[in-house]
Amino acid sequence: MITPRVEVPFLQYLDEKGAPIAPLPDWTANPDILLHYYRQMVLARVVDQKAIALQRTGQMGTYPSCMGQEAVSTVFGHLLQHDDVLVPYYRDVPGQLQRGMEIEDIYLYWGGDERGSARPSQRKDFPNCVPIATQAGHAAGIATAMRIRNQHNAVLCSCGDGATSKGDFLEALNLAGVWQLPMVFIINNNQWAISVPRKLQCGAPTLAQKGIAAGLPCVQVDGNDVIALHEAIDQALQHARCGKGATVIEAITYRLSDHTTADDATRYRPSEELKQAWLKEPIKRLQTWLHQNDHWDEGKEQQLQEEASAKVQKAVENYLNTPHQPISELFDYHYAEIPPGLESQKEEALSRMTGQAAGQESSI
Amino acid sequence: MITPRVEVPFLQYLDEKGAPIAPLPDWTANPDILLHYYRQMVLARVVDQKAIALQRTGQMGTYPSCMGQEAVSTVFGHLLQHDDVLVPYYRDVPGQLQRGMEIEDIYLYWGGDERGSARPSQRKDFPNCVPIATQAGHAAGIATAMRIRNQHNAVLCSCGDGATSKGDFLEALNLAGVWQLPMVFIINNNQWAISVPRKLQCGAPTLAQKGIAAGLPCVQVDGNDVIALHEAIDQALQHARCGKGATVIEAITYRLSDHTTADDATRYRPSEELKQAWLKEPIKRLQTWLHQNDHWDEGKEQQLQEEASAKVQKAVENYLNTPHQPISELFDYHYAEIPPGLESQKEEALSRMTGQAAGQESSI
Amino acid sequence: MSEQRITLVEAVNQALHYSMTHDDNVVVLGEDVGTNGGVFRATVDLKEKFGLKRVMDTPLAETLIAGISIGMASQGLKPVAEIQFMGFIFAAYEQMISHAARMRNRTRGRLTCPMVMRAPFGGGIHAPEHHSESTEALLAHIPGLKVVMPSSPRRAYGLLLAAINDPDPVIFLEPKRIYRAVKQPVPDDGKELPIGTCFTLKQGDDITLVTWGACVKETLEAWQQLKQEGINAEVIDVATIKPLDMDTILASVSRTGRCVIIHEAARSFGVGAEIAAEVSSQAFLSLEAPVRRLTGYDITMPYYRMEHHYLLSSKDIVQAAKETLEYQ
Amino acid sequence: MSEQRITLVEAVNQALHYSMTHDDNVVVLGEDVGTNGGVFRATVDLKEKFGLKRVMDTPLAETLIAGISIGMASQGLKPVAEIQFMGFIFAAYEQMISHAARMRNRTRGRLTCPMVMRAPFGGGIHAPEHHSESTEALLAHIPGLKVVMPSSPRRAYGLLLAAINDPDPVIFLEPKRIYRAVKQPVPDDGKELPIGTCFTLKQGDDITLVTWGACVKETLEAWQQLKQEGINAEVIDVATIKPLDMDTILASVSRTGRCVIIHEAARSFGVGAEIAAEVSSQAFLSLEAPVRRLTGYDITMPYYRMEHHYLLSSKDIVQAAKETLEYQ
C-alpha cells in the first residue's frame, strides 16, 4: 500500500540548554516579552506546588499539576486579546491566571467550590472542562458565533494528547476546516494520558497531522521553548483573526508530575524517562538564556521568588477564609428561575441542613 | 501558516467511456472476474429498481437506492473471503447479496421485518446500520477479536462521505492505526449526504486523507471503475490479512437516485450535475469494455436481464408471501431468556392483539 | 398576521420564522436544515430568508451539533439545533448532560446555555429502524434541562417561541406522527405559551387521563367514546415533562380519584412512573383505584410491519379507563 | 480457594481474575486498565497474568470502547469494558442504546452482545466535577440492557461473574464510595449470584426499606438505629435495577404496608419512581401510608465541598421511616 508522504514542520529556537539553534525572531531583541513569560512560568509553578501542598495537607481536593508544561499556556495566555476566547483544559493554570482567573479561583475550583469559575473578570472564557475533549465542540461553537457576528477575534482551544483520540476533538477539527473557523487548536502533548503513553494513543508519527484530515495547516513545536511557541501561536492567532481559518499546533512537552495528586506514576512510568524530561523543562531553559543574555541575575530571581510566594500566600489565605456557600446556592443556578418543585426541595434541604461527611479521598 | 503537502494517490484504469487509460492488471486477461462483476451489478440494479417499485406501490417502506454506486460493493463482496467479516452500510446491496443475504432478505429488511437480518447464511456479517458511522466501532471490535485470536482474516467496513464527519468513524480509524488492526475502510463518497454536498462535509481535498490522522495508508479510487476498485481493495485486504494493518480507501462515486424514496433531490441538487454523473456510471462503463473486448454481446445481455428479472420476481413473491411474525417474536429476542416482567407484558400483548394501523409514510 | 389553518410542523416553521425575524441572536443549525428545509420541512425557507450564516447545514455529527450549540449559546446567541430523528440524539447526550445542563450552575451564572434542541420523536410513520424512538424519560431525569412536547399546532407555536426565549436549555420533542394530523388557525402573533404548565384539554369529573405527544390524539378520541357512554374524563396534556406541573395533575386526581397515564415510550422507568409515583403518594387519600399506566411495552419499537402492535389505540385507552373506573 | 477478607473493589478484581482464568473468551478493556491496573485498581495484575492481547488499554474514547466491545461480543468474545467513571459513560450511550441493547433482537438471535460495561458510580469521595454521577435510571429504561449494582464484596463477586457469563449486555455499576468500606470473606469459588433478584438483607415486619448501591450502607445503619427503638425494618438491596424483581419488593410491602425507597440519584424520573409506581399500584390495598422516596435532590451533584448536603445520612433514613410509620 502506498502511504502518502507527509511532512509536518517542527519549530524550535532554543535547545535544551537554552542555546539558540536558529536565528531568533526580531521581537526577542527586546527582552520584555520573554521576561514576562519567565515571571509567569515561575509564578505558575509556585501556584502549582502550593496546590499540591494544600492537597497533601487535606486542604484541597484532587489536583492535576501542570509542572513541566507551563510554557504552552503561558505563551497563549499572553497572546490572546481581550475579546478572544480561551477554552482551556485543566492544566492551563498559567494561561488562566493571565486571562482573569485569580490564584484563589484556582484553589477554589480544585477545592470543590463552583465559585472558582464564577468571577466576572473571566468574561466569556470557558471554565475547566473535565470530560476530555468535549470542550473542542464548545470552542468551535464560539468561533461560529464570531463568524456569524463578523467579529475579528479568535478562539483558542487547548487539550492533551489523550484528548486527540476522542471523537469530539476530531469532529471539531473537521468543522473548523469546512467552515474556516477562527480557531487555534493546541495539543499539549505531555506524552501520557494518565498511564497510557503517547504511542498507544495514536499510530501516526505526529498528532499535529490530525489537522490534515480536516484540511487544516498544522505544525509541531517544542513546547518547552517559549520562542517557538510564541511564533507558532502568534501566527496562528493572526491567521484566525483575519479570516484565514484554523491551525493545529502540537506542542511537545512532558508531564513532570503524577497525573493528579491521586495518581502514582511510578507504577507505570520508567524513572529514566522522567529524568531525561527534567533536562528539557521550560523554566530552566528560558532562565539560562536570560542569564546568558544578561537579562537576569540572582537578585532578580530571588525577588521574583519572594513576590510569587507572597502572592500565593495571600491567595491561600483568601481561599481558606472563603466561607462555604449557602445551601440555597446549590439550587439557585440550575435555571434562571427556580421551578416550584425544585423550590420545595430547596426548602427541604434547608431544613435538613445536616448530612454525612464523606471520608474517602478520590482515586483520580 | 505552513500547510504540509499531502499527496493522496488516485487509482483509475478505465475512463468514463470504458477505455483503458493505463495498462490493465494481469488478472483482467481472463474476463471471468469482470464478467462476474458485470452480472452482479446488473442483478443489483434490478433488485434496486424493484425495491423502489415496491415502495412506490405501497408494498415496502422507505428505501435508499444504491443506483450508481454498485461497483464498490460488488467488488468487495467478491473479494471478501468466507471468514472475513463485512460491516456494510445501507447502500451495499450488491455486496450483501454475495455475502449470504438473499434478495428477499433485502426486501424483508426494508419492508420492516427484522427477519431480513436473521438468515444464518449471513454468518457473522453485520446487518445494516442506521445510525451513521456507528458501525465503524463494531468493525474495529471484530478486527480486534481476530487479532486476539490470531485469525488471519480481515474486516471490511463501508460507509458514506457524510459518515466520515462523525466521531465514531474517526475514533475507529485511530484505533485501527494504533492497534494495527486487520481492516479495510471504504468510504463510498457519492458526493451527497442527503442534501449536504461533499464540500460542506469536509474542508480537506480528499476524504482518504483522514487516514493520515491515524497513520494509515490511504488511496482514492474511481469508484465506478471495477478494475481500480479490485486492485485497491484486493491489496488492502491482503495487507490486512497478513498483519500489516488497515487501509483507508475513498471510492469516488455518485448517488444517481434520491437519498431515499422519501426524499426529492430536485429540491437541492442541480440537474446538470446529475446528467454529468450519468455519463460516468459503472455498469455502462464495464459493459462497453466487455463489448469492445468481445466478452459480451446483445444476446448475453438479454439473457442476463431475463435471468435477473426472474430471480427478482421470485424473491418478490417470497417476500410478499412471508407471513407476519407472530407477536411473541417482538418480545422473545430481547434477552436469551425472557424476564418475568416482560413475559407478562407479552401475555398482555397477545391478549390485546389489535391495535391501530398507522397510516403516514415516513419522511426519510 | 396570518390566521390560515396550519399543521403542527408548519407551526414549528412559523415559530422559527417569527423568532428569527424578531431576534437576530436566533440561529438554526442541523443536518439538512438549509437548502432542503429539513427532512420534515420544519426549517423550510429559513435559509432563503435569513441566509447561510444564520441557517447552518452542519456536517453529519450530532455530538458536534450539541457542542457548538453550547459554545454559541455561551456567547449570547440562541441556537435552535435540529436532531433529524430522536433516534440519533444519543450521541449528543454527553454534551447535553455534562455541559448544556450544567453551564449556568458550574459558573454560577457567568455563562449560560439558552439553546433549544428540537427532535421529532415517536413511531407510527412506517419508518426504518431508529426512526421511532420515544426516550423523553432519559432527558427528563437530568437537572438543568427542560423538556417540552407539544401536541397541537397552537401549542407547538407558542411553546417553541417560549423555548427559544427561555434562558436555559430546552429539549423540544415534536410528535412526528401528528406532524400533519390536524390543522388549526395559529395567529402569527409571537405569543408564547408557558413552559412548565400542563394543559387541561377536556374537563371531567369521573377520571383523569394524563398524556402527552402523539398519544393526545388517541386520548381525545377515547374521551369522545367515553363521553358517548356517559363517562366524563378529564384530559390533561402534560406538554412540559420537565419541570413537571404536578399541581394541575394532582388537583384533577383529587377530584376524580382515578387516573390513567398514557404514553408511547417503554413502560419501565418511563415518564409515567414519575407521575404515577407522585399521584399515588400525594393523592394517597383521594385515590379510589390504583393509578394505571397504559404505555409501550418494554421492548425496542418493532420494525414497521409490526409496529401497530406496539402502539396504543383509543380502544386500549377506553378499556383501561373503564377498568380503572370499575375498580372497587 | 482464598477466603481472606476483601473489599468490594478487590472482589471485582477477584471475579475478573477468575473469569479470565476459566474462560479464554473473556477480555478486559478500557482506559488505564493495563499496566496501571485501573484508577481504582479493579483490574490490577490482569495484564501481567493474561497479557496485552486480553487486557487492552484503549485510546481515550468512550464511544469507541463501547463500539469495539459490541464488535468483539458479536464474534463470541466476552468483553468486560471499564468506563473510568460513570460521568464519562454518556459518550457510550448511542452504542449501548442503539446497538448493544438491540443486536440480538435486530438479527433475531443471529448476532448477540454478551458484554459487560463496568463503571464506578456515585458521590461522596471528594472527587472533582463529573466524578460523582448516579444515572442508573437512564440505562434501566432501555429494553435489551440489564443493569446491576452490587453493594457488598460478596455480591460484587457473584454478580460480576454472572454478568460476564450472561448472554446479554450488562451494565455493572460499582458504588465507589463503598469500594473499600467493608471487608468480607469472599470464597474464590466461581459461584454466581443471580441477576434479576433482590436480596433481602434484613427481615422485619414494620416497614420495607428498598435501596441499592452505596446507600445500602446508610440504610443498614438506619436499620440498626430503628431496631434500637424497637422498630423492625425489612431491608431490601435491589441489586438488579433491570430487570426489576418486583415480586420480592411487593411480597415485603404487602406484609409491612409501608415502604421507603432510598437512592442517591436525583429524585425525578429516577429508579425510585418506577418502584414507587409499581408498589403503589400493585400493593394498593395493603399500603397503609404513601410510598416515600428519599433521594438526591433534582440538582447536579455539588462540587465536593458541599456534596454532604446532597448525600443521605442514616439519620435522614430513620426520620423518613418514622414519618412513614406515623402516617395514619
Ligand SMILES: Cc1ncc(C[n+]2csc(CCOP(=O)(O)OP(=O)(O)O)c2C)c(N)n1
Ligand atoms: C471523557 C473522559 N474520559 C475519561 C476521563 C478520565 N481522565 C481524566 S484525565 C485523563 C487523561 C487525559 O490525558 P491527556 O488528554 O493526554 O491530558 P493530560 O492529563 O495528559 O494533560 C483521563 C482518561 C475524563 N476526564 N473524561
Ligand SMILES: Cc1ncc(C[n+]2csc(CCOP(=O)(O)OP(=O)(O)O)c2C)c(N)n1
Ligand atoms: C447518526 C445519524 N444521524 C443522522 C441520520 C439521518 N441520515 C440518514 S442517511 C444520512 C446521510 C448519510 O450520508 P452519507 O454518509 O454520505 O451516506 P449516503 O446516504 O450518501 O450513501 C443522514 C443524515 C442517521 N441515519 N444517523
Ligand SMILES: [Mg+2]
Ligand atoms: Mg497527556
Ligand SMILES: [Mg+2]
Ligand atoms: Mg453520501
